[in-house]
Amino acid sequence: MTTQGYRLFHLETYTINGKRKWAGLFKKRNKRYALHRNLSTEAFEKIEKKMIFNLI
Numbered sequence: 001m002t003t004q005g006y007r008l009f010h011l012e013t014y015t016i017n018g019k020r021k022w023a024g025l026f027k028k029r030n031k032r033y034a035l036h037r038n039l040s041t042e043a044f045e046k047i048e049k050k051m052i053f054n055l056i
Helices: 041-052
Strands: 006-016 019-028
């Protein structure tokens, strides 16, 4: 999807019947993007809000 201009902007992970599931939301953009990992929920939400409101 990256080659078509789509960028992942939200990622969720959860379990159903003990199996890990993933869900992501993508936007078609030509702007910068970043992937953050190994963050606490609080830290991730803070970065997410900044990205949603285009403050990064």
